[in-house]
Amino acid sequence: MTLAQHLAKYGEYHRDHRNVLTHALGIPMIVLAVEVLLARPALPLGGFALTPAIVLSALAAVWYLRLDLKMGTLMTVLLAIFVAIGAQIAAISTAAWIGGGIGLFVLGWAFQFLGHHYEGRKPAFVDDLRGLLVGPLFVTAEALWAMGLAKDLKREVEVAA
Known part of the structure; x- marks a missing residue:
């Protein structure tokens, strides 16, 4: 399945503008939450601290990069930023990490x-667990389109839909 096909399929579950808006808020929160919660334990590895967050993000980045090089690179950068923020939050205290x-x-x-209450439809990941990876892609693509960018991708998604 191509990037456009994944986005088109995910978009079928997200047609109501209120649902898209709640996802624009909620998905980054969930991604950051996962990065925070998986920021511990840190395994010292030659001056580098390897965490479950880094491992999971690296695996997600590989999936994104295999799907599409440009969007995968952007997603990898965004994941790296979220890993860094998550590590900073986890380093404050145990209460900040967990809470x-x-x-x-x-x-x-x-x-x-x-959002799915507004949509009147179940979340996409219920039918396909890849929806958990496509969600952040969807939010990123929507942000790019709102800025007038990635017009070719938007056309591809419209054709695939």
Whole structure:
């Protein structure tokens, strides 16, 4: 399946503008929550701290890069930023690590379910677990399109839909 096909399929579950808006808020919160919660433990590895967040993000980045080089590169950069922010939050204290991570996760999912209430349709990942990876791509693509960028991709998605 191509990037455009994934985005078109995901978009079928996200036609209501309120749902798209709640996803624009909720998905980054969920991604950051996962990065925060997986920022510990850190395994020292030659002056570098390897965390579950880095491993999971690297695997996601490989999937994104295999799907599309340009969008995959952007997603890799965004994931790296979220890994760094997550590590900073986790380093504050155990309370910030757990409370911040769980708080972001719960609030992010609350936005998701509110959006799907407006949509009147279940989340895409219920039918295809890849939706958990496509969600951040969708939000990123929507942001690019809102800025007047990635017009070719938008056309491809419209054709695929």
